[in-house]
Amino acid sequence: MRHRLSFSVTLLVASVCVAGSVSCVSTSVADVAKENNFYCAQYVAKGALEQATSRCELALEYSPAYAEPHNLLGQIAMARGQYDVAEIHFKQAIGLRDDFAEAVSNLGVLKQKQGQLRNASDLFKQALEVDPGYQVARLNLASIQHRQGKLAAARKNYVKCLEMDPRLCDCRVGLGAVAAEQDELTVAAAQFQRATEICADDPEAQRSLCWAQLELGEAGAAQASCVRALALNPDHIEAKTLLQRARAELIRRDAALQAYARRAEAEPGNPTPPIELCLAHESLGELEVARSWCDRAARIAPEYPLARFHAARLSDRLVDAGATVAHCPAVLRLSSAPEQRRWCLDRLRTLGG
16 A cells, blocks of 8 residues: 655745845845844844844834844734734835845745745746745745645755755655656656655654655665654654654564574475475565575576576675576576566676676
């Protein structure tokens, strides 16, 4: 049974401008207003909303036509659940600066919180028209498209986001989640793995990787990823649930391994138990042990194509070209399975066998 990946991207609300961004251009205002706006932004970042409000209001007293404090006051109101007040401030900021991509994007976040996804999407697109390099708006747009099931559009924006900055882990996790919904599990796992390497302190990346590894049958690796996610965020409920699944799967597999081993001992001339042990150990990442069981199956039944195929495949995973080349001719001679034959033909061409 395939378990759906629960994917979410935290709506991004920016309060600190990035140097060089169009959205950071500011009209001339009094230095004291700039100073108070600076402190307002710092307090917003720390969640000190009362102090932030006082500083932003002071900034507007000195420069009433200053757009940035309105943007920050909009964020403060939104954080307090005062959506009507937030909308007024964001619109005032946009009215004072029609190139204020940050305020346009923040208004989009507000509309998304209110469930107005079409309006939110239009606002994120508008922010990107003002400033195509504004990654906050691009990620927010991609997340809406993802929620709406517009996977091709979401993928396009996640890819564009990563082209502009390959180290943005939210975009990479989003791209992996899109791949997962399109049943491209190995692609999804690769994106999640890369996200954990770039952002080692991101619990969502670790949790997403745990999910993908479980779906791919890699319970041992999944357990390790979920443990890392919970080390970063002990209250991550989804990671706890996935960890329970991974541990249950490992217990089940351990019981199965013991049963297969008993059967292999009781039926020494039967290649099926060694093949089952081979595949079970492979799913746990124990490739050398897995190959030993596949080789045993091939020795028991040299004319059994499935045994020769898995022995060839495990040898290839362990970069043992000689063993791969030795098994594949038997697969081609004995097997009628198109996938097995195609695989061996490809490996023989590549390896020169």
